[in-house]
Structures are given as C-alpha cells and as structure tokens.
C-alpha cells in the first residue's frame with residue numbers, strides 16, 4: 428500500500444503530496460500490516476483481544492486503539508487516516524465507535540445499507556474451478572455471512588486474484604436479483620446479498 432501523511436499546505440494525503448514536502452505518518456508496509464490486522468480484529472477475532480462488538484459490529488474505538496497502540500504504536504490520528512483512505516472502504520468510524528462494514532465471520536447483524544443507487548450490474552470474481560457449481564447452485568457466502576459483489580469489473584478481478592491469477596468474473600443483473608426477492612446492501616464500493624440464484628448471473632467472463 429502507499430504511505431499516508433500530512434502536509435501543512437496540502438492536508439492529509441496518500442502517496443506523495445502535491446508540494447512534495449509533506450510528512451509521512453505511516454509507511455506503506457506498516458499501513459498494510461495494520462489494515463490487515465484491523466480487518467481480522469473487527470471481522471473474525473475480536474474476543475482474542477478483548478474487544479467487544481455490539482450486534483451491528485461496532486466496537487469502542489478506545490478498546491481498538493488500546494490494542495493498536497500496544498501492537499503497532501498507532502494513535503487515533505493514524506487510525507482515522509487508515510480508515511479514511513482504505514481503498515476498499517472496509518471500515519467506518521462514527522460516534523467514538525469503529526466497525527468493519529462487511530466480511531464478518533463473527534455473527535453480527537449486517538442487514539443495513541448505505542443510501543445510494545444500486546448499479547444495474549454488479550460483479551463477482553472467483554476461482555475458475557468454482558464456476559460449474561455456481562452456475563448450477565447459485566452463489567452462496569462461503570466462510571463469510573454474506574455474498575460480496577463488486578461495483579466494477581476491475582474490482583472483481585482484483586478480488587478474484589486472491590484465489591487464482593486468472594480469475595473468472597460473474598456478471599450479476601441486480602434488477603433480476605431484486606425481482607427474485609433478494610435484498611442488495613450497499614457498503615461503500617462493495618455490495619452484499621444473501622444469495623444469487625443462477626438465473627441472475629447474466630455473463631461469465633474469463634480473464
């Protein structure tokens with residue numbers, strides 16, 4: 428990931444600021460490590476670090492900062508920067524609380540959605556070996572609680588690359604999915620749903 432910093436002239440920035448005189452607050456390598464840890468903490472193992480999540484996945488920012496301070500020497504300012512610049516919009520801070528917006532394996536209520544239009548098409552990148560069963564049985568959440576859909580084809584390719592260097596991208600017709608009675612929830616650039624029946628998959632693109 429790129430570093431994050433602050434410049435008196437340019438404000439907070441990712442990478443290098445316009446005047447090139449800004450100060451780096453966290454380097455890219457550490458930012459990546461902290462982001463990964465934060466994502467695991469808020470999605471999968473809060474109890475391991477005595478962090479409590481409420482039913483919607485919110486943790487007290489104080490508790491999370493205590494862990495981050497001990498492990499990485501991270502302060503509030505840097506945590507807010509990490510959240511604000513997260514390329515996948517994975518986190519959210521509100522009223523002294525922080526949560527992951529999606530991707531949980533711990534039981535939380537995820538049936539909330541941000542305001543905004545649902546695009547006509549959404550995308551899902553996956554390993555080529557999964558295609559036959561998905562086209563037969565539909566798309567189900569695997570280890571997570573929800574099915575994740577990407578806003579753009581490119582984002583779906585990136586997600587799919589975690590599983591295979593040449594992932595396959597499924598194109599989902601959202602109107603058809605809604606007509607089948609499934610809700611689509613907007614969580615930043617990621618959209619989630621409970622299940623995608625095969626009839627709603629309108630294209631399969633090899634990359």
Ligand SMILES: [Zn+2]
Pocket residue numbers: 434435436437438444445446447448449
């Ligand atoms: Zn600057």
